[in-house]
Amino acid sequence: MNSIFNSLGSNYSFNFVMLALKQIISDSDDNNSIDELHKYLEKTYNGNSYLFYKGRDAIEFSLRILLSENEKDSNIKGKVLTQAFSCFAVEEGIKRAGATPVYVDIDSYSTNMAVETLNKAFAKNPDSKVVLVQHSLGIPVDIVSIKKWCKQNKLLLIEDLAQGIGGVDSVGEHLGKYADAIIFSFGRDKIIDAVSGGAVVFKNLSEKQKQKVEIILTNDLQKLANNIIFKDMIYPAITYFSRMTHDVLIGKIILKLSRSLGLITSPTISKTSKICLMTSEYAELIKRTFIKLDKQLVHRRKIANFYLDKISNPNIKIVNTKTNIETGSNLRFSIRTTQVNKLIKLMKDNNIYLSDRWYRNAVDCGKQDCSSAYKLGSAENAEKLASEILNLPTHQNITLEKANKIVEVLNKF
Ligand SMILES: Cc1ncc(COP(=O)(O)O)c(C=O)c1O
Structure with a gap:
């Protein structure tokens, strides 16, 4: 059996690799796929969509629109209640907008914030303007209660679907339904993985906000360099061939070489x-991946249910529940152990590579240094979960046979 990976381009099929390579020679001025993606998002999520290179661009843009007091305002102020147990990319988007992140702890039994933890953070920061929620690892946050809370306290709600696309809430509505703005990231290892890409859908823009949109889009954009697009479009090929040949050393060499040539870099650092x-290359990949979303969700759910049924080691705590497997996107299946590094090593000895775990810290910066606004000790549950969590893969390359191999190693641990 081939090596098993959590990430390393595991979402990509051979056809996807070829489609990405084809984008390098296709006409990048052809805006058909951009138009189609706009139409799809606007129809599905019922609002005005804007497409960007990254999810964090969408976060910055949404805050600059929602928090600006007038259309000429270039200096946004305002506190954003955002979740500890997240990645630095979210904070980067908030800070780039000029807003201030205020970290909200997760609850003690899940991977997401809750009304109780929001209350605590809001009591200390009553001048907060926005709540930014995420559905970490595909487990839906209790969005019905959080929306109610936002309404009572007059806060705007931004719902980040980077990891939750396709999930439903406790009353069966699609995630994103109650938000003032919905954020998407189509970056590496997300549900819709097009190597990179971001979007926002606004539900109700005022005339002033529409003017602000035009001002930013006309005056305040960076042009995406061709070499960035080129590297992103060859990323699926590099990772596909290195995964395929990993067991015979060639894959490891391809990876090392690609990293030293700067062809593969950390997704945390933009x-x-x-x-x-966003350019048309990414829109084409995103559009094609959305077509297979339902099939992907069914597969992820099947694998998550398999883990839930078969893991029997009393030393392993399971984070997912039957309910959140049924309602969530199941981006990964989460377990907890107090010996996480030992378990990662045991997995690696069995050719199962799970070290890319979300998240290693309350605010995870990958292997890079970053100066996060997060204050150590301020979100106990997030820190504890980050020290214990390990995510099992549910992506398309995980067959029941491979899932069983992972379970066998786990149950002997
Ligand atoms: C929940 C969430 N939101 C936003 C982002 C930002 O994504 P991007 O890398 O596209 O900026 C990430 C990235 O990992 C994420 O996990």
């Missing part, structure tokens, strides 16, 4: 520092 518009 190669751009301002808002960039």
Whole structure:
């Protein structure tokens, strides 16, 4: 059996690799796929959509629109209640908008914030303007209660679907339904993985906000460099061939070489520092991946249910529940152990590579240094979960046979 990976381009099929390579020679001025993606998002999520190079661009843009007091305002102020147990990319988007992240702890039994933890953070920061929620690892947050809370306290709600696309809430409505703005990231290892890409859908823009949109889109964008697009479009090929040949050393060499040549870099660090518009190459990949979303969700759910049924080691705590497997996107299946590094090593000895775990810290910066606004000790549950969590893969390359191999190693641990 081939090596098993959590990430390393595991969402890509051979056809996807070829489609990405084809984008390098296709006409990048052809805006058909951009138009089609706009139409799809606007129909599905019922609002005005804007497409960007990264999810964090969409976060910056949405805050600059929602928090600006007038259309000429270039200096946004305002506190954003955002979740500890997240990645630095979210904070980067908030800070780039000029807003201030205020970290909200997760609850003790899930991977997401809750009304109780929101109350605590809001009591200390009553001047907060926005709540930014995420559905970490595909487990839906209790969005019905959070929406109610936002309404009572007069806060705007931004719902980040980067990891939750396709999930439903406790009353069966699609995630994103109650938000003032919905954020998407189509970056590496997300549900819709097009190597990169971001979007926002606004539900109700005022005339002033529409003017602000035009001002930013006309004056304040960075152009996406061709070499960035080129590297992104060859990423599926590099990872596909290195996964295929990993067991015979060639894959490891391809990977090492690609990293030293700068062809593969950390997804946490953006190669751009301002808002960039999405180009047609990414839109084409995103559009094609959305077509297979339902099939993907069924597969992920099947694998998650398999883990839930078969893991029997009393030393392993399971984070997912039957309910959130049925309602969520199941991006990954989460377990907890107090010996996470030992378990990662045991997995690796069995050719199962799970070290890319979400999240290693309350605010995860990958292997890079970043100066996060998060204050150590301020979100106990997030820190504890980050020290214990390990995510099992549910992507398309995980057959029941492979899932069983993972379970066998786990149950002997
Ligand atoms: C929940 C969430 N939102 C937003 C982002 C930002 O994504 P991007 O890398 O596209 O900026 C990420 C990235 O990992 C994420 O996990």
